[in-house]
Amino acid sequence: MTDTTVTVTLIPQAAEALEAAAGLLGISRADVIGRALQLYAFVEFERATGTEVLLRRDGETSRLKITIAPGAEAS
Numbered sequence: 001m002t003d004t005t006v007t008v009t010l011i012p013q014a015a016e017a018l019e020a021a022a023g024l025l026g027i028s029r030a031d032v033i034g035r036a037l038q039l040y041a042f043v044e045f046e047r048a049t050g051t052e053v054l055l056r057r058d059g060e061t062s063r064l065k066i067t068i069a070p071g072a073e074a075s
Contacts, residue, residue, distance in 0.1 A: 021032045053064045
């Protein structure tokens, strides 16, 4: 598969998150976006097949409700 160029306009919060993630990980903004899309596709596939998304921190497990956009049907 060849590379694809896409132009997007980000809301300020998304632009800040993009810069923060790129700085934290030491990778390009394009790589952050690519990883984010792969994660989004994975989570949506799992959610659609009835999988619960859980978060574990310090031995404590919490159920995670993921809402991607207002009105989204993620649960």
